[in-house]
Amino acid sequence: MVQVLICCFCSPTFFNLKRKTITTSSSSSSTLHSLLLLSRFQQQQPPNTKTFSTSSSSSSSLSLSSYPAHPLRRPPFSHVRVEMTNSPPGTAKALPDDTKRVNLVVCFGEMLIDFVPTVGGVSLAEAPAFKKAPGGAPANVAVGISRLGGKSAFIGKVGEDEFGYMLADILKQNNVDNSGVRFDPNARTALAFVTLRADGEREFMFFRNPSADMLLCESELNLGLLKEASIFHYGSISLIDEPCKSTHLAAMEIAKKNGTILSYDPNLRLPLWPSPEAAREGIMSIWDQADIIKVHIVDCSHLRSSKFSQFLNNNFS
Template sequence: MLIDFVPTASGVSLAEAPAFKKAPGGAPANVAVGIARLGGSSAFIGKVGDDEFGHMLANILKENNVNNQGMRFDPGARTALAFVTLRSDGEREFMFYRNPSADMLLEVAELDLDIITKSAEFVSLLEQISEEEISFLTKGEDPYDDAVIRKLFHPNLKLLLVTEGPNGCRYYSKDFSGRVSGLKVEQVDTTGAGDAFVAGILSQLASDVSLLQVPISIIITY
């Protein structure tokens, strides 16, 4: 979990931004908050600095009904900072400040085993990946080839999602596969869109794991 600094003006590069405003960020925390807002139960395990930003982030999780008992505060490292913007060409630009930051220093001994035990049945249930990540993991193989996708499966994986940005999403299980087209909407800012998507998927699967036994296009469309 980290602090995002976002330009006060839209469609500019980081160098062109006149000023920045802070906001909580980090994909795992975004997903946890999304699940809680959808009525689900979620928890966050991670480390932040024992500083004002770190405690602010912990309080934000609590205010959004996310269990933050798994958070740890490092007195020797700062909370991570990221500057992020959506440029006029539609591309996002990131700049991270880590030296290293506290989120990179979580030790196994600091993990909250109680939270992990309660969530164990959902570990490795779903994997979400982009086309670029498929190419990287398969050393440049075709991310649209179903045979290539199947190489990424492991014994505990129940569902693999391949996100295609505005074009939608492909889904694969051991028994079926398919594709859901993207919905045409007026774009404001794509930051966090993937996190919201994953939160919606997980909130549905967590309420009824048997949904994995039927075509999952309804859940993805939701």
């Protein structure tokens, strides 16, 4: 049975999470997804091992180190709506029964540089200057898992440039296994300019023509990490272009054959897709294979399709 987390808030870049204490009623979606994945280990861990819960109670909080504020952070919503299918006791997918495997979350996909305005509430054209910040949803989750006490790794590709090396170093500094990172000498690390305007709308401008993350090949996959993973986490941006699309599907197949839990964050970014129809088709093409899905409430309106409607009817009617 698929577990679905529907988030009713905007997620900032996790690397720059501001709050010292987070709760499931006011945290970022990357944080919630990290908590959800870590909670899957609870029944597998020995006594006295720290575990995490995705309870919606505002009293459930985790103490984190202090991180710089992200310029795009919105005031927290008063609540987060969490919807999960109710599986009968004992029917949830168990972690692989292999004592040699550790509780490792392997995240796959894009890692890039976000450029955000130095002041809030302006359009990209109105911004007086920009500040760089490491980003990429799968990388955010990998860092979130590590900061919350779990073990994580990242698989992806960046340019053989200063930004690429910087991102790989940031993973290492956050105790994320970066042995799955590849460097492309012929393509640059992806860049994204993003702002939160005064009207509350986000504005994006991407530079990926093509960027290194789009060029990851199946032969470059770190098979050791995939076989070691208890959870394999991914998004949908890596499904847009070849050869990364085929690499993504191959990695999913390897993980699935090893009994790994599949975790999916559609993370819809319409400007990157050829059309809204292509986005719906691409995102829904792997929907049924996931064991855990986190989807933003705003994305649900864009994912309207017969397949998505049928899924909602089957699980939430």
